[in-house]
Amino acid sequence: MRHQVSKSKIFVVSLAIAGLVLAGCSAAKETDLAATENVSSAQAALVSEITVFRSPTCSCCGQWIAHAEAAGFQVKDEITEDMSAIKQQYGVPDSLSSCHTTVVGDYVIEGHVPAADVRRLLTEKPDIAGIAVPGMPVGSPGMESGDSVEPYTVFSFTESGETAAFSEHS
Ligand SMILES: [Cu+2]
Numbered sequence: 001m002r003h004q005v006s007k008s009k010i011f012v013v014s015l016a017i018a019g020l021v022l023a024g025c026s027a028a029k030e031t032d033l034a035a036t037e038n039v040s041s042a043q044a045a046l047v048s049e050i051t052v053f054r055s056p057t058c059s060c061c062g063q064w065i066a067h068a069e070a071a072g073f074q075v076k077d078e079i080t081e082d083m084s085a086i087k088q089q090y091g092v093p094d095s096l097s098s099c100h101t102t103v104v105g106d107y108v109i110e111g112h113v114p115a116a117d118v119r120r121l122l123t124e125k126p127d128i129a130g131i132a133v134p135g136m137p138v139g140s141p142g143m144e145s146g147d148s149v150e151p152y153t154v155f156s157f158t159e160s161g162e163t164a165a166f167s168e169h170s
Pocket of ligand 1: 060061099100112136
């Protein structure tokens with residue numbers, strides 16, 4: 001018991017140190033980079049449990065899950081045979097549909113959206129229903145194929161189906 005307490009104390013202390021590093025990281029030296037990365041994953045763990053719905057045969061969905069986990073998200077992997085019902089349930093516009101559908105907090109993430117965009121969404125909290133990468137562009141996270149990158153847009157969408165560009169990638 002004592003042992004556990006002291007362990008969690010150490011954890012709290014390292015979080016505090018990590019926080020200090022983050023606060024002062026505008027002038028981060030190369031030696032600070034590793035510590036800064038730890039901060040990102042510690043922060044992410046606090047807010048970023050995501051649920052991914054995918055069909056059992058989708059391998060690129062699994063690749064995207066690996067991308068999300070590497071970025072510090074905790075993934076609940078939900079396998080279903082009926083992805084169109086999921087997309088309908090979560091209000092993904094037909095024009096933006098892709099393979100897997102992810103739910104994080106009140107937002108829906110459709111397809112191969114980069115984790116950095118998910119993070120930005122969670123930070124900025126815009127008044128939208130979610131963001132999506134329609135189709136499966138080559139070079140998007142989970143769709144890597146050598147060095148090829150097909151430029152793609154991450155779109156935002158609202159409950160009433162309005163879409164707009166959220167970010168561009170090339
Ligand atoms: Cu896919």
